[in-house]
Amino acid sequence: MSRPLTFVQTGDLHLGSPFAFAGDKAPWLVRAQLDAFVAIIQLCQQVQADCLLIAGDLFDQPVPDLALVRTVQELLGSLEQTQVLIAPGNHDPAAFDSPYRCESWPANVRIFLDTLEKVDWPESGVRVFGCGFTSTVAPIPLPLVPPEGLDPDWINLCLVHGELNGAGSSPYNPLDAAILAEVGYDYVALGHVHAFSGFLKERQTTYAYAGCPFGRGFDETGTKGVIIGTLQKQPGLASKMALDLRFSPIGGRRFLAQSVDLTGCQDHRQAADAIRTALQAAAGKTWPDHACKITLTGDLAPDFRLSLAVLEPLLHGQLFWYRLVDETRQPVDLNTLAREHSLRGAYVRQAQLDLQQAADQGQQRDLLILTRALELGLAALRGEEVGYETDPA
Ligand SMILES: [Mn+2]
Structure with missing residues (x-):
């Protein structure tokens, strides 16, 4: 043999x-x-x-x-x-x-x-x-x-x-x-x-x-x-x-891409908890050992303004290496904003008229563009830096 x-x-x-x-x-x-x-x-x-x-x-x-x-x-x-x-x-x-x-x-x-x-x-x-x-x-x-x-x-x-x-x-x-x-x-x-x-x-x-x-x-x-x-x-x-x-x-470190839904989180401490829980669910006991790309998603609570600069220190030293990508959305009550006597109120009222018109005419593409424009406009009015990519289509 x-x-x-x-x-x-x-x-x-x-x-x-x-x-x-x-x-x-x-x-x-x-x-x-x-x-x-x-x-x-x-x-x-x-x-x-x-x-x-x-x-x-x-x-x-x-x-x-x-x-x-x-x-x-x-x-x-x-x-x-x-x-x-x-x-x-x-x-x-x-x-x-x-x-x-x-x-x-x-x-x-x-x-x-x-x-x-x-x-x-x-x-x-x-x-x-x-x-x-x-x-x-x-x-x-x-x-x-x-x-x-x-x-x-x-x-x-x-x-x-x-x-x-x-x-x-x-x-x-x-x-x-x-x-x-x-x-x-x-x-x-x-x-x-x-x-x-x-x-x-x-x-x-x-x-x-x-x-x-x-x-x-x-x-x-x-x-x-x-x-x-x-x-x-x-x-x-x-x-x-x-x-x-x-x-x-092969055990040891690996690349991990994880999205974490922050819907319902009230503050940064809860957001950090949600991240740890999601990573643990994905990688078990070894969760702190990996190189992680963490994409944050979901609708934030109305009075929670997410800042990666505030969130990062709460994760510091707990993960081998990570990168945070913020794709969360900040829900706004447009009707409340539209009643404001301010530039923002006027902007929202005009946007609502445009949106209504696009909806009445069944123009889906215009609806998408107007919705995105409204989000960007409100972000600009909050004094945030606004970046956007033009749609190649
Ligand atoms: Mn090769």
Whole structure:
């Protein structure tokens, strides 16, 4: 009986991302991103992985900061029992000035360059083929078919960065699952898409994107993780191997986009409570640990004027990092305002006439514009700064 082989699959770590949107908190996110990589190294040790498959975009830049390269080399080199395979992606192509070519890597790290190469585990009967980007684009598919074909006596894996179903249309190594199945791969470890794809199947070929272990912003939210796979040959059985695959979440920080309804809140203390409650409901016990974009919505109580400058100190120090976006609405009693003997009263009376006329004529678009104009006008009369975007339609 052959020895089972355990692999961990990741990709799209984008180490060295600037996180410029976070301003002076960017170094915190840089640290959190590196922590996710460290968690993967620790996971490899825990599950005693035979190999760590990195499906491209390990680095965010083609020529990353040398200190970062050294850190990554040290961490990968610490995996004494794990062979690391890297197939460079479009962000970290193995170009002539790439650290993949210019630096010397630990003995347990193997980097796939521009030709299809393979690494064998004879005691498990497993063979991993791989090929990397050498430029930031690869409109012509990378070579994934060995000239001699695949040996069906082996379990054949493929490690590559590319875009599925992009045939002809993608500049990022367009891949076609039907072709991968025709070549005869048993499993294809993919990188490029930043969300876990689930385990997909085309005939005998299983394939999956693990997604990134740490997002790069609020468009990459949700639970992040790696794929852990175990392969074992089953000689004599109809299916030549047992393949066990699972998605394993990486704990730690993540990006969380949460909207919080402040309807009914009477003051800033209640608003801060509502935010904490919503985050707890979304992320459980770990709610203070994440990078949160908190969008405040709802209709505020008539005499509660929300100020982010007042709200922020009430959350200070309780959350790893957050950004507040105010989309609340301040309801107004127009009939009361219309009775005022003031510029505001005159403005509201005229607006009410215009609104009534648009309603009578069934002009929905005018109604929307007039309603928005009234909100902005009242905000301006309160002395608030008024900004608006013109409707591109
Ligand atoms: Mn990527």
